[in-house]
Amino acid sequence: MKRLANFLMLCLLLNFVVVASFFGYVYVHRDTGAVSSALLAGFTSLSPYPVSYAGPQSQESCLDAYCFLKKNTEVCLIERLEDSRYVCGDNTVFLTADSWQNDTVEAVHEFGHALDRYLHGTTVGYYSRQACFSDAYAADCATMQRSFQFDDLFQTQTYRNLAVSDILFAVFFEDTYASRILEASYNTAGVPYWRHEQEYLSKAENRQTEVFADIYTILLSDDEEAKNFLWQNLPACTNCLVRAVEAQVW
Ligand SMILES: [Zn+2]
Numbered sequence: 001m002k003r004l005a006n007f008l009m010l011c012l013l014l015n016f017v018v019v020a021s022f023f024g025y026v027y028v029h030r031d032t033g034a035v036s037s038a039l040l041a042g043f044t045s046l047s048p049y050p051v052s053y054a055g056p057q058s059q060e061s062c063l064d065a066y067c068f069l070k071k072n073t074e075v076c077l078i079e080r081l082e083d084s085r086y087v088c089g090d091n092t093v094f095l096t097a098d099s100w101q102n103d104t105v106e107a108v109h110e111f112g113h114a115l116d117r118y119l120h121g122t123t124v125g126y127y128s129r130q131a132c133f134s135d136a137y138a139a140d141c142a143t144m145q146r147s148f149q150f151d152d153l154f155q156t157q158t159y160r161n162l163a164v165s166d167i168l169f170a171v172f173f174e175d176t177y178a179s180r181i182l183e184a185s186y187n188t189a190g191v192p193y194w195r196h197e198q199e200y201l202s203k204a205e206n207r208q209t210e211v212f213a214d215i216y217t218i219l220l221s222d223d224e225e226a227k228n229f230l231w232q233n234l235p236a237c238t239n240c241l242v243r244a245v246e247a248q249v250w
Contacts, residue, residue, distance in 0.1 A: 049160035064250035086113035112213030128212035136236035165193035
């Protein structure tokens with residue numbers, strides 16, 4: 001009887017691993033800035049974290065920019081969500097029809113890269129790699145790396161915001177210990193999260209570019225807790241992005 005129970009437990013565990021692996025696979029997103037990268041993510045066992053994008057609770061200027069970018073950026077429809085990306089050289093977003101029509105988190109993030117290119121000006125490149133944002137990023141990172149409390153974050157629901165997780169893995173990329181805490185915390189919580197692949201993130205300028213797109217993603221959402229997270233932890237970056245967007249006529 002005990003053997004049978006052990007056998008059933010093993011089957012249950014295997015089932016969990018198979019299901020978990022499937023969700024892990026589903027949440028692997030490709031995302032290309034100047035360099036090819038992949039968003040790697042953990043698996044989920046909880047219900048999805050509800051966030052809607054490009055609605056009335058979006059930051060006003062960011063929403064104006066989004067409407068403009070949707071009309072003025074090349075779009076290539078793709079089959080697989082994990083192939084979502086932005087190619088700066090062609091000013092093209094690659095999105096599934098669902099992402100494009102329903103303004104999903106993937107769509108908003110990729111249009112965040114299109115915004116980054118637009119703010120850079122006429123030549124190909126990213127505003128997030130210019131001095132204003134670079135300096136802001138360095139300042140915010142220094143503060144976060146000195147005093148950020150992971151325990152506090154995981155007491156709230158904010159960590160479940162995909163863009164928040166992507167920001168954290170970028171900011172703490174060079175801190176192996178903090179990265180391990182983050183990874184373990186997400187895996188223990190069993191929620192989906194975003195994280196770009198290591199090789200891509202090893203370049204500081206790629207981290208800046210992804211954090212820029214993630215900040216834009218949050219500003220264009222109805223997740224007020226995540227917006228508070230931005231203003232508390234990345235005030236210089238968020239201010240720099242918002243001011244740059246507000247300075248444009250959309
Ligand atoms: Zn990206």
